[in-house]
Amino acid sequence: MFQSSPPLTGGLFLCYDIFDSKFIMVYSVRQPYLKNHKTHDFHKSLEKEKRIIQRGDHLPVIHALNCELENRWGFSIDYDSFNDNYGNDATSQFKNKAGVDASFDLVDVKTRKVKKEGFTIDYKFRDPNAKWNDFLAETVSQDYVRFNGKKPIVAGWATCQHKINDAILYILPYHNKAALIMRSELNAGFDNNRFPLDTWRRKTAKNRGYDTISYVVDWDRLTKVCPSTMIFNYE
Secondary structure: OOEEOOOOOOOEEEEEEOOOOEEEEEEOOOOOEOOOOOOEOHHHHHHHHHHHHHHOOOHHHHHHHHHHHHHHOOEEEEEEEEEEOOOOOHHHHHHHHOOOOEEEEEEEOOOOOEEEEEEEEEEEEOOOOOOOOOEEEEEEEEEOHHHOOOOOOEEOOOOOOOOOOOEEEEEEHHHOEEEEEEHHHHHHHHHOOOOOOOHHHEEEEEEOOOEEEEEEEOHHHHHHHOOOOEEEEOO
16 A cells, blocks of 8 residues: 655655656545535445345345356355344444455355355445446545544555455446455555556545545456456346
């Protein structure tokens, strides 16, 4: 991941661009903001996600993922062990913050023996009206610089080290498309500066008291940097 310089004005980051073989400067909170973007509310977004799960809108994605796992890895999802994690108890909330939105065992297609116990995923739902066909990776979850805050910058789900999920299930409802990305490969990609950080790729979402920063990643680059990635369509 990119490393921040000493706290200069404007929330400056120094990043090494391996594609241009030079250092580039990226301001963490400058425009462009996401077009027509209203102030984001994390708790409202979480409630929307809960409603998606309660309606079962994600189940066609899980079914299509199971087919991909069978074809590519020879594994299938043990549905008896499948568990969505959106309870209101302390344990569920802890898991959710740690990136564990769902868990299940992976079993051998033929023998049904468990090959991976407790495989964990973090759901990332793109806005159902969003027509963009790309992967938007959140690199900074909370940036307080624009508000003259002295709080430390909080890494986003694409770069942070405290998440414990095995993979991210990224879902684009508008395109009936999804991708399974291994978290370790995604983290390593940013750690090793393998994703381009051009200014036009940076998207800033306004929140209450902080900004969230994401970068647009093309599918070709994502699969090159994260070779285990599965991209598939669902009905």
